[in-house]
Amino acid sequence: MKNIVAAVLAGVLSLSLTGCSVFQTLEGQTEDKPNEYSNVYELSSGKAYVWEHDGETDIRNDLSQDRVGDPVFFACPLGDINFKGDELSDIDQYPRSIWIPSDIDDQIPTVTSKNALIYISDTTVPEEIIFERFADYGYSIGVSNMEADGGGHYFITYAETDEDDYKYYVDMKSEAAQVTEFDTIARLYLDKVGGMEVNEDTVSDGGTVMNLEKDKSYICEFYTGTFYQDFKLKANIHSFGKLERFVCHDYEFLHANCIKIEIPDWFKSGYYFVQGVGLFRYVTDEDLLSYNGKAFDPGINWNDPIKQYDEYGVCIFDPSLDIDYEDIENISDPGLDESEIVIGASPEEEEETEGSEIDESSEGSTLDSDSN
Structure with a gap:
């Protein structure tokens, strides 16, 4: 009996010396809810x-x-x-x-x-x-919604309007949470992942890094200002x-x-x-008929938009609102060509397109006036 008590005490002492607590260990165990x-x-x-x-x-x-x-x-x-x-x-x-x-x-x-x-x-x-x-x-690292600056370099908004803006761009439960330990900076740039350049060819529409192998770890080259910071992050987040x-x-x-x-x-x-x-x-x-039954199937287009917008950003097809193709003449330009229908483009994207067209038109007018 004395030997048993001594063994228990020795075990507790050992845990204490290594910085562990029996009670913390037991208390920290959480049983996942069934799904x-x-x-x-x-x-x-x-x-x-x-x-x-x-x-x-x-x-x-x-x-x-x-x-x-x-x-x-x-x-x-x-x-x-x-x-x-x-x-x-x-x-x-x-x-x-x-x-x-x-x-x-x-x-x-x-x-x-x-x-x-x-x-x-x-x-x-x-x-x-x-x-x-x-x-x-x-699958990618736990970073989403990256944007490109004028030079095609990608960044996340870190603390531009609020000190914790980064929470909308970084999965705080992933390994990527470690990139949020910097002092307050406006933008955090990501230049390379595993030696691959982060650019328009390797970034998805959702601002995630593409072409990464599921569960593989990569050295990610971040920049705070002009100073680089390397982090080893795993591509284990389905984004x-x-x-x-x-x-x-x-x-x-x-x-x-x-x-x-x-x-x-x-x-x-x-x-x-x-x-x-x-x-x-x-x-x-x-x-x-072709679905592989797995959590990820690249053979199916999961992102094919249902809503459609015209060149002015007006929704011309939304079945949930009973807006259908046959209503186009009533809500848009009667002369609208099918080529002007944009599938899945947001009103904001359409505004940008419209703005660029106005700029080009203005430039043309200026040239005409100069020639006169």
């Missing part, structure tokens, strides 16, 4: 889930029983988002991003025409269903950036503790953040 369930009564309020049951075609059969066995309900993960508190907002003061580590991105459930998306709330029935679509930019937003209203009561959210038939394959609570992957029947 899949077999019974609808195990699901939490304020969450969205995908029902998927091989061999079963009617969700009501699983809702009407206190079932056990294999899981059939899969939680839509929130991910690490840079818009906490504004999940349902349509104001884009900062770029909106979702970051999910590569070791858990396989938990993003897939919605098809053969399963169901459900939502649970013990307080309210939603008057509208918000679908915020996010573009898939694949998503806001693409478009839709407001829908169709759902179905199921005589249970959840509602079934109807997926519009005009949805394209992509990633959707529903009701501000979780992300799911939607695959159309056509793409389902």
